[in-house]
Amino acid sequence: EVQLVQSGAEVIKPGESLKISCKGSGYTFTSFWIGWVRQMPGKDLEWIGIIYPGDSDTRYSPSFQGQVTISADKSINVAYLQWSSLKASDTAMYYCARQSVVSGSFSDYWGQGTLVTVSS
């Protein structure tokens, strides 16, 4: 069974750093892209970026380029999303999703989400 399991909710102070994770299981982790999506409270879905764990090829949305870093450790089947200095406006739910590229390109499996709250 394919599963993406994300790390737990975080409460962080402004200016602090954070790395959240997404562990894949039940499939060949290095053969599928993993994407990250932000959803601010009560708002719509925003695409952050995507990584191919096989070779760490990474693409970012211009809106998030320089604001976050996406990485992966293929030895333990985990993808990461990290910030060096969080702001209150980073408060949101963050989802990871597997990107299938058979007959198109689409997110077929999603993590349960990680709620990040940035507050002093």
Next chain:
Amino acid sequence: DIQMTQSPSSLSASVGDRVTITCRASQTISGYLNWYQQKSGKAPKLLIYTTTSLYSGVPSRFSGGGSGTEFTLTISSLQPEDFATYYCQQTSTTPFTFGPGTKVDIK
């Protein structure tokens, strides 16, 4: 970036109604258009991929269509479990942008 719009932004409908949501892209996306359903507090779920393909396990009352820059999601007979927010997403070119969503609620 390719911009995605959806209409309507919200709608009220009754069980059994036929519902159609429209998604428009700012440029042609070669049919790389997906639809997701999201219920409150839950992760999105894939419904339709590449314009018309029904994802495994999704009821056949959901269907997708369109071409070029205009696409539709149709629910042929709305069921109680279909009340949710629906998002389109283009995956022709990164960034893979989402539409702003259409909230479907009970009339």
